[in-house]
Amino acid sequence: MADLLDEETVRWAFRHNIPDGAELRTAFQAMHPGQLVARVAPRGRERELLVFADHHSWLFTFDDAYCDLAPRQSVAEWANFLAAMHRVAETGDIRPLPGNPYAVALRDIGARLSETATLAQRGEWVEALRSHFSALVWERATRQDGERPQTLDEYLLLRLRNGGMQSSLVLLGYVNGYSVAPEEQSAPAVRALSEMTATLVALDNDIFSHHKEASASCGEASLLDVLAWQQPHATPEAVLEDAVRIRNSIMGLFVRLRDEVAESASPALLSHLIDLGQWVRANLDFSLSTKRYAGPVADRARINEQPPQEAYAAGMPVESRVIGWWWDLPAQSPAASVSVAAAASRVA
Secondary structure (H helix, E strand, C coil), X not given: CHHHHHHHHHHHHHHCCCCCCHHHHHHHHHHCHHHHHHHHCXXXXXXXXXXXXXXXHHHHHHHHHHHHCCCCCCHHHHHHHHHHHHHHHXXXXXXXXXXXXXXXXXXXXXXXXXXXXXXXXXXXXXXXXXXXXXXXXXXXXXHHHHCCCCCHHHHHHHHHHHCCHHHHHCCHHHHHCCCCCHHHHCCHHHHHHHHHHHHHHHHHHHHHHHHHHHHHCCCCCCHHHHHXXXXXXXXXXXHHHHHHHHHHHHHHHHHHHHHHHHCCCCHHHHHHHHHHHHHHHHHHHHHHHCHHHCCXXXXXXXXXXXXXXXXXXXXXXXXXXXXXHHHHCCCCCCCCCCCHHHHHHHCC
């Protein structure tokens, strides 16, 4: 159903007049946004999957129209605009942004969530959008006068939220038909795994899209930019290898911690752990096939070429005050030898 899903979400976007302009619409349709969602949630329920797909289409088109192309607004104007946009998602009332096609489209997503999701699921989505929009305000502030994150920690702190991943992760249970108990969802190890998922997707997008962002001169800093600033004498090849090393270190920790948590997870949490890993894999596959990230990295598929196995296997710590706590978590089970693939057989 991936092709049908792709057709439906593109049709939905165009019906809401997003994105604006023939060039952006052609690029959006050519990237096949529904293919990503089909990979992320291959077991998704049809009605919920359509809402999920449209939410991601909204994120893609909004990013291109307002973030990458960055309309000339002051930080105060941008903050006010995003606060009004969030109010539309929160209340379903279009009056804060009358006539804005992105506000109308977001209201439609929120209304359909009200019909098909639990109150808790819709509330989590609203709060995730609040966090995302707050990060976008910070990001716009860093762009003023040519400023960008100068350190890896500054970059990671921003990247945890500015990609909108949290608003997708909170809908995984909604689209796949399960609900993780709050006490499990709030456990430090589970929160860390969610953060790792969002970070891995963000870093992989940076690696794949660096050519596109640099060519467009959009002013948005990427992982490769930050590493290059910190290593002014390093070659582009060395910077790329360093970026891949960082993401593979996080990937190694994710796999180990996920398998530990899976040992004692409820069926719902186990499904969620599988879905987190599915997001990372889906994004890699999508990045290798979509025209959105076409460029030298995607052409060479560097992430799939001989990753540093010692870093991947051990999940070697990344020196960071922002994400370092992931490596400080105690072992989740003294006999954590089960893999998610094996544990998945417990899911009814």
